[in-house]
Amino acid sequence: AMITLRQLLDHAAERGYAVPAFNINNMEQGLAVMKAAAATRSPVILQASRGARSYANDLVLAGLIDGLARAYPEIPLCMHLDHGNGLATCATAIQNGFTSVMMDGSLMADGKTPADYDYNADITRRVTEMAHACGVSVEGELGVLGSLETGMGEAEDGHGATEKLSEDQLLTDPAEAEQFVKDTGVDALAIAMGTSHGAYKFTRKPDGAILAMHVIEEIHRRLPNTHLVMHGSSSVPEDLQQIINNYGGDIRPTWGVPVEEIQRGIRSGVRKVNIDTDSRLAMTAAIRKTLMEDPTEFDPRKYLKPAMEMMSQVCKDRFEAFGTAGQA
Numbered sequence: 001a002m003i004t005l006r007q008l009l010d011h012a013a014e015r016g017y018a019v020p021a022f023n024i025n026n027m028e029q030g031l032a033v034m035k036a037a038a039a040t041r042s043p044v045i046l047q048a049s050r051g052a053r054s055y056a057n058d059l060v061l062a063g064l065i066d067g068l069a070r071a072y073p074e075i076p077l078c079m080h081l082d083h084g085n086g087l088a089t090c091a092t093a094i095q096n097g098f099t100s101v102m103m104d105g106s107l108m109a110d111g112k113t114p115a116d117y118d119y120n121a122d123i124t125r126r127v128t129e130m131a132h133a134c135g136v137s138v139e140g141e142l143g144v145l146g147s148l149e150t151g152m153g154e155a156e157d158g159h160g161a162t163e164k165l166s167e168d169q170l171l172t173d174p175a176e177a178e179q180f181v182k183d184t185g186v187d188a189l190a191i192a193m194g195t196s197h198g199a200y201k202f203t204r205k206p207d208g209a210i211l212a213m214h215v216i217e218e219i220h221r222r223l224p225n226t227h228l229v230m231h232g233s234s235s236v237p238e239d240l241q242q243i244i245n246n247y248g249g250d251i252r253p254t255w256g257v258p259v260e261e262i263q264r265g266i267r268s269g270v271r272k273v274n275i276d277t278d279s280r281l282a283m284t285a286a287i288r289k290t291l292m293e294d295p296t297e298f299d300p301r302k303y304l305k306p307a308m309e310m311m312s313q314v315c316k317d318r319f320e321a322f323g324t325a326g327q328a
């Protein structure tokens with residue numbers, strides 16, 4: 001059944017686990033997550049970005065969500081908008097059946113320019129008033145997401161970036177976080193804690209702590225009733241990189257966020273863990289392998305089924321690792 005992010009994460013907080021939020025763009029990714037959730041009896045968050053909505057078509061996506069919820073009635077399901085950038089985007093997501101929206105006001109609507117506090121607090125407060133009136137939850141974001149290793153923020157992917165950000169700029173300020181939640185009323189808060197989006201997070205195998213645990217702990221202490229969200233949480237598994245590269249792909253050497261690091265975050269209040277890149281790698285690995293092993297194959301089901309299965313395995317692993325398994 002469909003439930004809100006607030007309902008889902010309140011339960012997670014009570015029991016001390018986290019829920020992975022998997023990005024989906026199509027039926028195969030939606031089914032991959034739901035099959036893994038059913039197999040492990042896990043509550044789920046499916047999330048769609050603005051890009052996913054325009055790729056899949058809002059009406060088709062709404063039908064897909066409805067179909068997935070009805071096919072798995074025993075699984076608590078939250079449908080969330082990932083990185084909404086304005087009031088209209090959030091409102092149309094709600095009209096299409098989403099039970100939770102993210103208003104990411106850490107960047108201006110162009111998705112590039114870092115926003116100041118007043119812009120972020122104002123737009124997020126207006127989205128929260130609208131969403132709460134509809135019975136829908138809201139995630140906000142405060143701080144510039146980025147890798148502490150490279151010093152690159154989320155508006156910079158490392159290509160042609162001229163200015164590295166300092167550690168201070170890459171971590172959310174706990175006092176400001178407290179003020180932001182007071183000003184906006186969000187249910188969940190994405191904070192900058194040392195991770196970045198995409199496959200290229202770290203150039204070396206992380207040795208020891210990569211999350212700013214002191215920041216997570218201090219924000220959790222000040223905001224015990226606000227669920228913390230960790231973006232950029234893909235682990236970028238080496239075995240998936242290897243399959244892709246063994247079958248004609250070209251993934252440069254790279255490391256993601258180790259699962260043990262995410263588990264440390266969960267012990268300190270992280271309740272929603274965003275994962276997109278790992279699913280992309282899993283599907284691509286399976287598709288490359290299937291097609292190269294049998295170049296005569298041209299039935300999409302023959303490569304999309306293994307793609308679904310490989311993504312589903314990633315989802316199962318995360319449900320188990322985050323303590324979500326058995327909670328549905």
Ligand code: G3H
Nearest residue numbers: 023049050051052197276
């Ligand atoms: O944070 C971004 C998510 O990975 C979604 O990516 O905007 O390419 O769909 P996308």
Ligand code: 13P
Nearest residue numbers: 198231232233234276277
């Ligand atoms: P990854 O790129 O690490 O999978 O992060 C996804 C994300 O944060 C979506 O909002």
Ligand code: NA
Nearest residue numbers: 081082083102
């Ligand atoms: Na999100």
Ligand code: ZN
Nearest residue numbers: 197231232274
């Ligand atoms: Zn994100």
